[in-house]
Amino acid sequence: MVINLGFHIFLLSLMCIGSIIAVASRKLISSLVSLGTVGMLLSIYFLILGAPDIAITQLVVEILTLIILLSAITGRDVTADMSSSKLYRFLFIIIFIVSLITFFTYSNFIFPEFGKPDMHVGKEYLYLAPEKLKAANAVTAIVLDFRGYDTIGEATVIFTAIIGVMVLLRKKGKKDE
Amino acid sequence: MNKGMSEIVKTICRIVSPFILIFGISIVIYGHLTPGGGFPGGVVIASAFVINLLAYGREKVLLKLSLNKSDILHDIGAILFLLVALTGFIEGIFFLNIFDKGKLFSLWSGGNLIFSNIAIGLKVGTSLFLGITLLSMARIFYKKDKIEYFEKEEDIK
Amino acid sequence: MIIYIIISIMFLIGIYGMMVKKNIIKIIIGMNIIGYAVNLFFVVLGYRNEGIQPILVPGIDIKEFVEKAVNPLPQALVLTSIVIDLSTICFLAALSIRIYEKYGTFDLEKIRRLKG
Numbered sequence: 038m039v040i041n042l043g044f045h046i047f048l049l050s051l052m053c054i055g056s057i058i059a060v061a062s063r064k065l066i067s068s069l070v071s072l073g074t075v076g077m078l079l080s081i082y083f084l085i086l087g088a089p090d091i092a093i094t095q096l097v098v099e100i101l102t103l104i105i106l107l108s109a110i111t112g113r114d115v116t117a118d119m120s121s122s123k124l125y126r127f128l129f130i131i132i133f134i135v136s137l138i139t140f141f142t143y144s145n146f147i148f149p150e151f152g153k154p155d156m157h158v159g160k161e162y163l164y165l166a167p168e169k170l171k172a173a174n175a176v177t178a179i180v181l182d183f184r185g186y187d188t189i190g191e192a193t194v195i196f197t198a199i200i201g202v203m204v205l206l207r208k209k210g211k212k213d214e
Numbered sequence: 215m216n217k218g219m220s221e222i223v224k225t226i227c228r229i230v231s232p233f234i235l236i237f238g239i240s241i242v243i244y245g246h247l248t249p250g251g252g253f254p255g256g257v258v259i260a261s262a263f264v265i266n267l268l269a270y271g272r273e274k275v276l277l278k279l280s281l282n283k284s285d286i287l288h289d290i291g292a293i294l295f296l297l298v299a300l301t302g303f304i305e306g307i308f309f310l311n312i313f314d315k316g317k318l319f320s321l322w323s324g325g326n327l328i329f330s331n332i333a334i335g336l337k338v339g340t341s342l343f344l345g346i347t348l349l350s351m352a353r354i355f356y357k358k359d360k361i362e363y364f365e366k367e368e369d370i371k
Numbered sequence: 372m373i374i375y376i377i378i379s380i381m382f383l384i385g386i387y388g389m390m391v392k393k394n395i396i397k398i399i400i401g402m403n404i405i406g407y408a409v410n411l412f413f414v415v416l417g418y419r420n421e422g423i424q425p426i427l428v429p430g431i432d433i434k435e436f437v438e439k440a441v442n443p444l445p446q447a448l449v450l451t452s453i454v455i456d457l458s459t460i461c462f463l464a465a466l467s468i469r470i471y472e473k474y475g476t477f478d479l480e481k482i483r484r485l486k487g
Contacts, residue, residue: 172324
């Protein structure tokens with residue numbers, strides 16, 4: 038199935054519009070809803086780009102993010118957004134214009150070409166995974182066997198974050214005793 | 215989240231959630247043949263418990279899987295992953311894949327990929343369920359009259 | 372070329388959310404959008420025109436599979452990054468619950484003034 042470049046640009050601009058609504062909206066509930074829209078569009082886009090494992094992960098993680106953020110909001114003040122300062126907004130406009138001008142002029146040096154990747158290491162992994170390991174899924178073989186040392190570090194980060202949540206939400210602290 | 219939702223939502227969540235759990239376990243175990251693996255399977259297993267938490271309330275779900283049990287389970291998942299990595303020392307190098315590699319496209323293939331997938335799936339699933347349950351419990355401990363507004367500054371120190 | 376520029380525009384929108392807004396929940400939403408933009412950039416780097424997914428099915432020869440598949444290495448890096456972002460948001464939500472319990476508001480101006 039041949040997909041034009043215009044379809045990619047259409048989906049990406051929908052995501053940009055959704056993220057503008059999520060950041061600049063006045064009520065918190067509507068910004069959460071449009072954050073959910075951006076996440077679902079991102080999951081469809083990952084499937085078009087040829088990455089099915091990441092599409093499954095992104096879909097379920099998006100729903101769990103909405104549940105977590107909703108449970109931090111309900112019961113507390115949920116209505117209006119506060120006013121923002123003038124100094125940081127002016128600083129942001131300067132950063133925005135400078136970044137866009139830099140990306141447009143030096144785009145040949147910074148970004149590679151879309152659609153023609155150079156796969157020096159990837160080609161070796163794609164050849165080694167069915168031959169030596171006899172595993173059909175090359176991505177799982179990279180995550181758990183060829184680059185398994187990084188997975189230990191990432192599992193530790195998830196573990197530490199959940200222990201941090203357990204410490205923060207204790208019933209009795211040290212000062213109460 | 216104390217009294218639960220209406221009858222339609224409760225019935226559907228009760229029927230659907232075992233199928234979600236089995237789908238998550240299938241993504242974990244067949245991680246070396248089909249798209250998936252430890253991390254997507256783990257989050258799907260976590261969401262099979264969270265859907266019951268949303269429909270029935272906190273007390274009914276904690277009767278099935280209490281906080282102490284899920285605490286022990288996510289510790290076991292982390293230690294199991296390290297044990298699978300340490301079996302490489304039999305041949306000399308950390309994290310070496312020493313199991314029998316089997317045949318392509320069958321269930322037993324890829325060496326120690328199956329055991330790593332099961333350990334990671336157990337760990338990620340129970341960790342995320344624990345985090346979300348703790349976040350939903352925090353609304354009950356802190357009642358509204360315990361909040362002090364910033365007129366009295368000496369109470370906050 | 373224009374695809375990378377649109378992704379960097381999404382990154383700058385996330386930075387706008389983190390720099391300018393004063394509500395703590397809006398700052399968390401901005402951080403989430405930065406995470407989306409970075410993960411998307413990595414996966415787009417490995418895309419091949421009319422490529423197939425990097426999973427072997429029992430009808431394809433291995434030589435043809437290596438020539439036609441997309442790059443699997445950025446996908447392996449992004450897979451764990453998504454779950455780590457979820458755990459970070461869980462921790463930040465717990466932190467903001469504690470801040471609301473102590474100060475009574477989500478506004479960053481009022482919290483900064485009370486350092487006493």
